[in-house]
Amino acid sequence: MAFPFDILHAELIRTALESEKQRSAAKSEFHEVFNGLNLEHIEDGLIQKAFLHTNAETKLETIGFRVGRSLVEKVARDSPKLVTELEIVKFICKEFWVSVFGKQVDNLRTNHQGVYVVQDSRFTTLRTFPEGTQFIKDSAYFLALPCGLIRGALSALNIRAIVTPTVESLPATKFHIQIQQK
C-alpha cells in the first residue's frame, strides 16, 4: 500500500502554477480596466486576485510549513529532549527525514555559526526527474514544499531559520539552513 503523495504533490504544483497565471492575467486585466477608468465593469474578485501577493513557490512553501509544524510533533513525541541547536538539526536530518522523505540525509555540514548544509544525493520529490542538468529550472517547484516542511519542523522545535535549496545535478539536492538569531 502506498499513498500517492507524488501525484498529489504534482497536482498541487500544477494548481499553484495555474493560480499564479490567473493572478498575472488578473493583474494585466486590472491595469486595462483601471486605465480606462471603467469602474463599473470590474468583475467580482478581480481586485482581490490582482493584488494577491503570493507566487506559486510561496504558496507551496506555506503549505509545507504548516504540514512540517504538525508532522514534527508526531515524530518528536518519543524522542529525548533536544537541547542544543546541533541536536535539533541532527534530529531533523535523521528521524524527521526518515519518516517524511523515507531515507536519511547523506551529509550534514556546519560552520558552527548557524549555517548548516544538508546534502541528499537522491531527494524524494525529485526521484521522477531524469538525472542530469536539463530540468533544474523546473525542479525548483518540486523543492518549495519540502523546504517549507523543514522550516516548519525547525520552527516547531523553536528554531527560526531560512531554508533554501540548491541543485547542481538532479536528483542531488543541497539544503542550506540558515539559523536566525533571536
Added chain:
Amino acid sequence: MSSKTKQNLADSKKMSAELFCLTYGAMVTEMLKDYEDPKDVTIQLDKMGFNMGSRLADDFLAKNANVPRCVDTRQIADVLCRNAIPCYLGVNATVTNWSNGDRDFSIILESNPLTELVQVPPHLISAGLSYSQLIAGAIRGALEAVHFKVFASAVPESSNSNTEIRIRFDQVLKDSIPAGEDD
C-alpha cells in the same frame, strides 16, 4: 534500470500517510482562502482528483497485471473495492445501495484516512464544501482512463465516520480516432 525503479518504489512506500493527509488538509485550507465560495473548492478538488485518478489508473494497471477486464458495473465496483482503494488509501471499502438497474451504487469507506486528522467545520459543509471530493474525482478519473464514463460525488459527511461515495455509471466511451487517421 529495473533495480533502480524497485528502490524508488520502496522509497515512496516509506513516506508516511500522515504527510499525505496533512498536505491535503493544508492544501484545502489554502484553497478556501483563495476561492471565496466553498463550492468552487469542491469543484477544484474534483478536478485535481480527476487528474490524479487518470495517472493512478496507469500505475494501478502496471502493478496489478492480473486484474480482469471489467464487463459490468458490478465488476467495476468489485475491483475498486477489493484492489484499488485498499492499494492507495489503505482502507477497506464495501459496495452497497445498488439502484437504477445496477447503474448507481455507493462505495462506503470503512474509515477515511483523509479526515482522520481533521475536523471540517459544519458551516463549510453546509456551504457546499465536500472534503473528500478528491477521492470521488480520482475514481472518476481512473475509470475514464479505462473508458468508463461515470459521475462520482462524495456524499456530505454524515454523523457516522464512514464516507460514502456515490457513483453513477453513464456510458462506455468509444475509442475516438483523431480525424484523418482512420483507415
